Amino acid sequence: MKVPAEVREALTALMAEYGMAIDENRLEDWVELFHEACDYKVVTRENVEQGLPNILMWCDNKNMLRDRVESYRHVNLYNPHYDRHILGPLRFIEKKGAAWCFDAAYSLFQTELEGESRLFSVGRYRVEALVEGDTARLKSVTVVADTGLIPSLLATPI
Amino acid sequence: MKVPAEVREALTALMAEYGMAIDENRLEDWVELFHEACDYKVVTRENVEQGLPNILMWCDNKNMLRDRVESYRHVNLYNPHYDRHILGPLRFIEKKGAAWCFDAAYSLFQTELEGESRLFSVGRYRVEALVEGDTARLKSVTVVADTGLIPSLLATPI
Amino acid sequence: MKVPAEVREALTALMAEYGMAIDENRLEDWVELFHEACDYKVVTRENVEQGLPNILMWCDNKNMLRDRVESYRHVNLYNPHYDRHILGPLRFIEKKGAAWCFDAAYSLFQTELEGESRLFSVGRYRVEALVEGDTARLKSVTVVADTGLIPSLLATPI
Numbered sequence: 001m002k003v004p005a006e007v008r009e010a011l012t013a014l015m016a017e018y019g020m021a022i023d024e025n026r027l028e029d030w031v032e033l034f035h036e037a038c039d040y041k042v043v044t045r046e047n048v049e050q051g052l053p054n055i056l057m058w059c060d061n062k063n064m065l066r067d068r069v070e071s072y073r074h075v076n077l078y079n080p081h082y083d084r085h086i087l088g089p090l091r092f093i094e095k096k097g098a099a100w101c102f103d104a105a106y107s108l109f110q111t112e113l114e115g116e117s118r119l120f121s122v123g124r125y126r127v128e129a130l131v132e133g134d135t136a137r138l139k140s141v142t143v144v145a146d147t148g149l150i151p152s153l154l155a156t157p158i
Numbered sequence: 159m160k161v162p163a164e165v166r167e168a169l170t171a172l173m174a175e176y177g178m179a180i181d182e183n184r185l186e187d188w189v190e191l192f193h194e195a196c197d198y199k200v201v202t203r204e205n206v207e208q209g210l211p212n213i214l215m216w217c218d219n220k221n222m223l224r225d226r227v228e229s230y231r232h233v234n235l236y237n238p239h240y241d242r243h244i245l246g247p248l249r250f251i252e253k254k255g256a257a258w259c260f261d262a263a264y265s266l267f268q269t270e271l272e273g274e275s276r277l278f279s280v281g282r283y284r285v286e287a288l289v290e291g292d293t294a295r296l297k298s299v300t301v302v303a304d305t306g307l308i309p310s311l312l313a314t315p316i
Numbered sequence: 317m318k319v320p321a322e323v324r325e326a327l328t329a330l331m332a333e334y335g336m337a338i339d340e341n342r343l344e345d346w347v348e349l350f351h352e353a354c355d356y357k358v359v360t361r362e363n364v365e366q367g368l369p370n371i372l373m374w375c376d377n378k379n380m381l382r383d384r385v386e387s388y389r390h391v392n393l394y395n396p397h398y399d400r401h402i403l404g405p406l407r408f409i410e411k412k413g414a415a416w417c418f419d420a421a422y423s424l425f426q427t428e429l430e431g432e433s434r435l436f437s438v439g440r441y442r443v444e445a446l447v448e449g450d451t452a453r454l455k456s457v458t459v460v461a462d463t464g465l466i467p468s469l470l471a472t473p474i
Contacts, residue, residue, distance in 0.1 A: 001171075002292070005163060005321060013317075016407035019421060023440070045240060046273070082361060082462045084438040086265075086404045086423045088244045091174035105177060107244045107267065107402075109423065109438045115362070115464025117438050122242040122267045122275050124181070134318070146240045148273025159329075160450070163321060203398060204431070244423075246402045249332035263335060265402045265425065280400040280425045280433050282339070304398045306431025 001092045007100060010136040011129055012090055015104060018138075019085030022157060027069040030157065035130060035137040036062050042143040042158055044150070045123065056150060057157070072155065082111040083120075083156060099128040099139050108158060121147040121158060159250045165258060168294040169287055170248055173262060176296075177243030180315060185227040188315065193288060193295040194220050200301040200316055202308070203281065214308060215315070230313065240269040241278075241314060257286040257297050266316060279305040279316060317408045323416060326452040327445055328406055331420060334454075335401030338473060343385040346473065351446060351453040352378050358459040358474055360466070361439065372466060373473070388471065398427040399436075399472060415444040415455050424474060437463040437474060 014033060021030040034040065042057040059065045088105040095101065103126045110120040123145040130137050143158045150158075172191060179188040192198070200215040217223045246263040253259065261284045268278040281303040288295050301316045308316075330349060337346040350356065358373040375381045404421040411417065419442045426436040439461040446453050459474045466474075 003167075005167075008167065009319075009321075009324065012405050013407065016405040016420075019404060020407055020419065020440075023421065044273070045269075046271070084421055084423070084440075084462050086244055086402055086421050086438075088177060089170050089174040089247075089405075091171065091178055103178065104174075105181065105242055105244050107242070107265065107423065109435070109462070111361075111438065111462040111464070113362070115360070117435055117463040119267070119275055119277065119435065122244075122269065124178075124242075146242050146267070146269040147275040148269070161325075163325075166325065202431070203427075204429070244402055246335060247328050247332040247405075249329065249336055261336065262332075263339065263400055263402050265400070265423065277425070277433055277435065280402075280427065282336075282400075304400050304425070304427040305433040306427070 001094065003092050003100070007131050008090070008092075010131050010134070011100060011102065011127075014129060014136040014138070015087055015090065015125070015127070019087055019106070023083045023085055027072065027156065031062065031065045031069055033138050034062050034065060034141075035139045038062050038065070038138060039140040039142075040065060040138075040157070041141070042145065042150070044148045045144050045146050046148055048144055056145075068157075080113065080155075084109045084111065084117070087125075096128065098130055100131065101126075101128050103127065106158075121145050121150055123147065123158075159252065161250050161258070165289050166248070166250075168289050168292070169258060169260065169285075172287060172294040172296070173245055173248065173283070173285070177245055177264070181241045181243055185230065185314065189220065189223045189227055191296050192220050192223060192299075193297045196220050196223070196296060197298040197300075198223060198296075198315070199299070200303065200308070202306045203302050203304050204306055206302055214303075226315075238271065238313075242267045242269065242275070245283075254286065256288055258289065259284075259286050261285065264316075279303050279308055281305065281316075317410065319408050319416070323447050324406070324408075326447050326450070327416060327418065327443075330445060330452040330454070331403055331406065331441070331443070335403055335422070339399045339401055343388065343472065347378065347381045347385055349454050350378050350381060350457075351455045354378050354381070354454060355456040355458075356381060356454075356473070357457070358461065358466070360464045361460050361462050362464055364460055372461075384473075396429065396471075400425045400427065400433070403441075412444065414446055416447065417442075417444050419443065422474075437461050437466055439463065439474075
């Protein structure tokens with residue numbers, strides 16, 4: 001699929017910042033990457049493939065994302081681990097109206113405060129995003145996690 | 159090495175689809191990424207560095223890839239795991255005739271149906287590919303696996 | 317942040333070669349990626365966030381990098397493991413004078429000679445680099461490792 005170079009760059013930068021904002025515990029910045037009318041979901045691959053409705057996390061507008069982050073800030077007095085996202089290259093799929101649709105594989109590692117790192121989850125982001133001038137915003141992010149053992153009360157977003 | 163932007167994009171997209179096609183169990187689509195006269199090999203790094211001829215998998219034309227995928231479809235009644243490839247950036251090396259030569263590091267994770275993910279293999283793709291207009295095709299892929307413990311009867315390609 | 321396409325490409329290629337040079341044990345090539353007046357540091361994230369001065373490795377000019385690699389060549393008769401870096405996309409932050417500042421997440425795996433691969437470290441590169449014509453050089457690299465259990469006598473660079 002043909003994608004203008006500046007769109008490709010803006011969306012690659014958007015996803016790089018997506019991972020880095022979570023990893024640096026800048027969750028408020030992460031929320032600001034989303035469009036006001038947005039959708040963020042975490043599902044397991046097994047559920048997607050079996051058509052089951054099991055959704056680990058679902059926020060269907062930006063205020064829900066804000067609430068989620070705010071409650072996280074109040075419940076957790078300190079961050080018990082570091083996250084680290086490694087994203088693969090973006091694969092562009094189609095354009096739906098004004099939105100660019102792409103996916104990208106991710107691996108997510110967590111490091112305990114004692115310093116040991118381990119694999120936490122692998123999977124795929126399915127994304128719809130808008131690019132207006134220099135500004136790119138996420139309209140829809142579905143995290144399809146291969147790993148099925150993720151606690152449903154996810155502390156931080158994936 | 160100077161590589162035209164549209165070639166770089168086409169080959170990045172090709173490798174993104176390479177990983178995603180395997181990970182989504184679209185192995186027939188994966189075969190279609192190859193040129194009719196192609197070569198696909200899986201070797202271990204130890205063997206490469208010691209000049210040993212041990213090759214874990216070798217298909218030296220596209221029909222062999224087709225056969226391999228077809229027999230996989232008949233032997234396995236279901237897919238006992240999910241694959242997930244995370245690829246690093248492409249490193250362009252040279253142009254050999256019409257073919258662009260590059261490599262890229264990969265990490266490959268597998269997730270059991272019970273939901274646990276683990277590291278399966280890391281290594282490097284050495285690739286020769288052709289770009290004609292909008293179409294990019296793989297002429298030669300050598301998977302050089304750092305991990306040496308891969309069973310020689312690989313169920314799915316790497 | 318707006319970054320010219322050729323700068324983006326040159327720096328992506330530089331980082332791809334950074335990882336590949338270490339992984340292929342071409343440490344002398346790795347040193348040549350640096351500017352003569354350079355700075356290379358490995359620190360842990362915990363130390364950065366607590367403002368502690370603990371630095372696992374520090375070379376503040378290119379000759380120190382050369383010495384480090386040379387002594388490594390003499391001390392170690394053989395390489396007891398293979399490294400494999402998987403880098404995420406570059407995230408551009410700012411331009412400081414002539415230097416482009418960006419960061420990138422990394423995962424680093426090690427494979428024992430017996431063939432088993434395991435996660436060694438995850439973290440982030442903070443980089444300042446110069447691009448002059450076709451040549452890109454590293455001015456400053458700080459490896460901020462999430463993983464805190466890295467021995468301070470690092471055998472090879474990260």
